[in-house]
Every structure is written in structure tokens, then in C-alpha cells.
Amino acid sequence: MKKIVVKFGGSNLRQPQDIDRVINVVQTYNRPLVLVVSAFYGITNALIACVQSAKEGAGTKAALADSRDYTQTLRALKKEILEANIADPKHRAETEKALGLRLDQLERYLTGIHCIGDVPTFVNDAILSYGERLSSLLLTEVLLSRGIKAREALPEDIGLITDGVFGNSACDFTASTASVAQALNGDEIIVVPGFYGVDRDGKTTLFGRGGSDYSAASIARCIGAESLDVWKDVDGFLSADPGSVGAPRSIAQLNYLEAAELSYFGAKILHPRTVEPLFDQDIPIRILNITKPERGLQPYTVINAERTVTRDVVKSVSATDDVAILKLHGPGVGFKPGILAQVTNTLDQHDINIKSVLTAQTAINILLARDHLEAAYAAVAEHHVGGVVEVSKDDQVAIVAVVGDGVLHASGVGNGSDNSNGKGSAIASRALSAALAGGARVNLAAAGASEVAAYMLVHQEDKKLALQLVHAEFFGA
Template identity: 40%
Template sequence: MDKTVLKFGGSNLRRRSDLSTILEVIRMYNEPLVIVVSALNGVTNSLINAVKNIRTLDVDGFLSHLYSTYHDFLGEEFTPLKERVYQIRNMLIGTQLIGEVPDFVHDYVVSHGERCSSLLLTEYLNKMGLNFEEALPEQFGLVTDGKFNGASVDLTISERNLKGYFKEDRNYVVPGFYGMYENKVTILGRGGSDYSATCIAYCIDAKRVDLYKDVSGFMTSDPKIVPGVKSVEKLNYDEAAELSYFGAKILHHAAVDPVRKKKIPLYVYNIYSFTSLENPDTIISSDAFVTESIVKSISFTDDVAIIQFKGSNVGRVPGILGFIASTLGNEGVNIKSVVTAQTSINVLISSHDVERCQRITSQMKIAEVEDICYKTGISLIAAVGDGILKRHGVAARIFSAVSKQCVNVEMISAGASDVTTYFIVNSEDREKALKAIHEEFFGGDVFERH
């Protein structure tokens, strides 16, 4: 289809005036559109808190306040929107009665902000003289693998469904963040509307995906930590995927894969400094290129911990790593990475999974493992750029810069990806390490000199 997929996130929906900004952007397009929309800013957090505090929640008071948020945004009474908001009332009351929140209820309620936003935006755009219709994932069949609170889209089934639903010459507004499995809502994880947009683009063979944010695309590092960062104008799919996986919050970690499969370009715009469609802040495509500095961006995540399985021969005894991985995987634990040595197998996990993993590993019986210990309070820093493993001296520059700031590197890994080198430091040293690498590769005096 000759369609473009646009995505507007919650950061683009903070106040009523943002609707007119979105309208101005949409009017610049001359082809049929599919617009994927997130919940209004703050609404998803309100829904999550409502679910967490379900036993004491004033259901009618909560829904009244939620509707007033949408009413104020639209600026007038809109009965279908009020009815949409109150669709979760019986579910919330029923959940209160049983005193616990089933997974399917959690995902349905938490995704409700997107369904309300899609109806609001459809009404607004049509009122402004455009011609859009709302399309819900439960209508067009965006099918997932059924995993609650972090589902993946089944692209094969969904492609067949979407191509049979979407019409070539029509415009649609779609709620992001969730799909369906056996008539139950399954959310795609925080930031999942990016993933919704790229999955829809894959399924309808869109010509491009345009993501509108409140920041100027991918940056050379986190601007909240490192001064003097710059926008990264171009990334290939691997680079964007690695940056997202290792903590860059601008893009959902799974969003690149669908567009990579069909080589659909991805454009990122800052809606608040937007000038024209010809000037995106970052372009993500299949084009591979090596910059003079090699490193294009430095990302980090604090959501990491290490499980160390220690023993004199654990690294070379067949089957140990497989047993560890399958045991953790069967319990739903995602392994971020593994680094092995003769005397240690180091498994990187989310810091949120530490307590669960401690219970799991306490039951493990592995003869060769003499001790199991956990490292927390650490950060993973990733330097990303095409050619990083091929150009001599890049790694030396990274670790020399870090060493000059007296930062101890606890673990290093390279080779798992052709475009990434990552390492582990204590969280208290994370800021110094980021600034040191950024100064080395992008210049600027980011440290106070005495």
C-alpha cells in the first residue's frame, strides 16, 4: 500500500494546543495515512496506579476525573468518548470484588488510554475537515503471542489480517500499545506504540514510518546527563536496535525489527521544532556507513544485574550454560547477555528480576558450581557505531578515556553485535564514564576543571 504510518506519542499530547500542532503536521502529507496514537500524557500511569490500588479505588471518581481530562482536551462534550472512558467500569468493579487483578484485566485497563485517545483524535481531525476513521486492533486483527505485559506481534497472521482490512484510499487512526490474542488484550510494553506503528507498517507494506517525539531524534548520548550532545542524523537498523536495547528511551526496543524485514525507512521528528518532512532529526534505514569517529552514540541502562556462577571448570563443562539458560527461561526470565570464562559464567538480567532469580538459583543443583553470587548497583554502557569492531584503536580510546576518570570497568563484551561494544561499571561511576567517552569521540569539555 502507498501509505505512510505516523505515530504520535504521549509526549505530543500534553495539552489541548497539541492537537492543533498535530493537525498542522498531518496536513503536510499528500498520501493516505495510518496514524498510531498513544494515551494522553500521564494517563497510562494513572491507569497503572488504579490497577495497583484497586482495593481502595473510588471507581466512579477515578473515571469521572479521567473523562474530565479528555473533555478538557477536546474542549467540548462528546458522548461517545464518555461512553468509551466508562467501558472499563464494570471490569474495575468486578476486580475490586475478587480482590486481585488477573493479567488479562491488567492489560485491558492499562491500554485503555490509547483507545480513548484514538477516538478523541479521530473526532478532532474530522471536525477540522479531514476524513479519518478509527480502527481498533481487535477489529483489524493485530495478533500477538499472548504474553501479557510484554507481548510480541505475530507478523505473519497480522499481515494477512491487516491487508484484508485496511483500504488503500482511506485514512485511519489506530490506538497503539496493544494487540490481541484469543480475544484478550495483550500490551506490548512501555513505549509499545512505536512497535505498533512499525508492525502495522510491515503488515500493510507502508512506504515509511514517521515517529513524532518531543526530542530531536537519537542523540550522541543522554542530554540529561551529558552536556553538549548532538543529534545523530543517520543510523542503520542494527545501530538503532542496539541503542534502544541498551537503554535509549526514544524508541521501543522491538520497533526496528519489523521495518528492517522489509527495509521500510524510519524517520524521527521533534514535533516542537518540526519544520518540514524533508528535515527529520534522525533517519533509520538499511544504509550502512562509517563515520570518522566510528562511535555514533553512547547509551546506557541501569536496569541490569549479574548472576555469577563460579567454579573451577564451569566455563568448559558442556551443558551447564544450557541448563542455566533453560531454567531461567522456563520461569520467564529474560537473559540480556552472557559472558563466560573458565571459572565463571556471568548472566546479565534485569535488576527487576533479581529476587525472582535468587529463588530460582537457590533450587539449582549443579555439581561444578561452587558459588552463586549477584552483582547489583551497576550500569551497562554501550558504545554503538558501524565499524566499531573493525577499526583499530576504538576500544582503546573508549577504555583509556574511562580510565583517566578513575572508573573501574567490571566487565567488557564485544562481538555479540558488529556495531556495539559494551561494558559494566558501578552505577556511581556511570555519569563520569558517559562524559569521558563523549568528550573523547565528540569533543567538548564536559568536566569541571580545577
């Protein structure tokens, strides 16, 4: 029987009592599982801050004391969780000792930063993986304390091999599949820390922020899982962020492309890369809500290969302000060969990812993650690209996107209209018209880069307004 890979994120692990919810879910399955777990909520952010503090204060007694204070805080937190979840004093003491050994390792890494005054990339990745390493050990021991047969399996022990890119690696499935499948075979609950794998030299490499989803999907591919079940504290994918619109609709089914684009354009349900390992494997992703135990194992949203064009085409409207524009100005930048190639090569050399590119005769607009803008601006300005007379930057923007199979080709022009015939970008036009008519300030609009999505860039402070206007256009609320 194929196994199910079950992923629990940090939103499921906020308080010591949240462990009970996780245990109840595991018992509901009543079958062997592979559990992939994130760090407890806020731990990774705290580790990032701790690394930065240690780096900035390298060699100072105050910074060293801060690092030790943080590891002591972690020890206290884990002890609190153990006391709330493991009744047997002997088992609790043994688990506390095992957690202490991992925290000792973390403290040694942090102390090393002070000694060398720098944070090598492999050290940074190793440190940030400790939130997940602590979660997996703790959850395994709690399962055992409840009489559930379980074992922990670390990525370095199961052979989850990556391409070796620190900070944003990808799984090497050729190197990983056989070893992972063999290591995760068995009739017990197997708990794997998410977020990281190891390169061929055994060094920890992270799958990027939020990468535990990608970890789980990679493992699901390696073992040929029945499904990847992702437990959240929300009702799956919705027609919009419930914090922005009053009554968003639940989405029962998405195809892989739609889910990827929604995640890319701001939906927080999945990491944007989650579908990559599963896209050609016919392994469904099921989104369930851990706060609704009455639903049992019934998912709110199923993501699979099925392509369905709904009557109104658009399935969801999403938004993000994690975007900025790097603009290259010049009278012929859109015509002169080689300019874009030079710029993209320069950005690649600085490990800066491009989200999208929109060109005109006198300007090239490059969309980037907000925190990459300054580095990108400096790199391009220093490179002195021929034909570019000015480089400007704008971080006061946000993206609003409409997503749904058929967005690129549907021709509907109003609510309830017949979308079955014709071609063009009528859906994108409706979205743009709705935003402009309602007073949202739009900088740019684009359709055609994806067959299931179209988007516009608006002033950052108009993000919520534009989202509401576009959602009302397609969903009437």
C-alpha cells in the same frame, strides 16, 4: 500510492493544547495516513498503579473508591481536552459520551479485580490498553471536528494478531498482514491505538512497555508503508544524551542494527524492538521533531538498511541503569557442560529475559533487567544447580555502550586516526581506557556480541561520568 505510518507518542500528548500540534502535522502531510497513537503522557503509569492498588486492596471499600476516583479523574481530563479542541457543543457531547462508554468498560475491569482478588494476565493487558483506546477515539473526533476525513480502527477490528504472549507479545505477520492491509486501505486518515494487538481468541495482548513504536512498525510492515515517521520532542538520535553531555551531535543516518543497539542500550528515541518488523522490508524509519514545525517533514534521523562506517566509527554513546548482574560462582562453572543451559531454562520458565552473558572459569555473569533480578535470584537459588556453590546479585551497575558500524573490526587508536585497516577491538579498548583513565569504576567489558556495539558495566553512580569520558574520547566534547 503507498501510505505513510505516523506515530505520535505520549511525549507529544502532555497537555490539551498538544492536540493542535498533532493536527498541524497531519495537515502538513496533505495525504492519507495511518496514525498510531500512544496514551496521553503518564496515563499508562497511572493505570499500572491503579491495578496494583486494586489488587493489594481487593475487597476493601477504600481501594474500590480509589479505582472509581481514578476513572473520574480520567473523565475530567478527557472533558478538558474536548473543551479545548472541539468547538461544536453537539459533537463535543457525542464524543464525551463515546469516551464515557470506554471508561465504563475500564471501571468494570477494575471493579472485577476487587471481586476476585487477583489480576489475570489477560485482564491486566486489557486494562493497560485503555490509555491508547481513549487517545485514538479522542484524536479521531478532533480530526473530524476540524473537517479532516478520519476514522478510528482498533487492532481487534483490523486483525492485528499476536503470538498470544500476554505482557510482551509479538505480531503474527502471517495471520495479520492481509487483514490489516485490507482494513487500512482508504483515502482518509486512519487512527489506530498503539501498544496492543489481539490473540487468535480476541484477547488483548500488549507489545510491552513502550510498545506503540512496535505497533506502528508492525502496521507499516503489514501495509508495505512508504515509511514509518516517528514524531518526538527531540532532534532525533544524538551522539549522547543531551542531559549528560554539553553539545551532542545529531545523527543523520543509522542502519537498523545501530538503531536497535542504541535503543537496547538506553537511547529513549525508539523502543528496542521497533526495527524488527522492518529490518528486511526496506521501509525507512524517520525521526522528526514536533516542536520544530519550521522544518516541515524533514527528518532529523533516517534509519534504513544502508551500512556506513564513518571516519571515527562510533556514532553514539548510550547508557542505561536498567540492568543488574546475577552471578553464579563455582570453581568450574565456566567449564562444566550444562550449567548455563539449566540456568537459562529456569529463567525462561519464570518469564525472565537475559540481556547478556559473560563467562569465566569461576563465574558466570548474567545480565538482566533490574526489576527481574530478585525473581531471577530466587529462581536460581531454589533450583540448586550442580557445580554452583554460590549465587550473588548486584543491582548497583549501569551499562555504557559505544555504537557504530565497524566497532567490532576498526583499529583506530586515537582521535582522527585511520580506522580503515586492521582487526580487533580497538574501539572498545579506547572506550574502556578513556573511562578508566577518568576515574570511572568498571566492573566488566564486552565486545563481539554485536558487530556494531561494545559495552562496559560501571558502578551505577559512575554512569554519567563514564558516558562523558567516552563521549569526549570519540567526539572531543
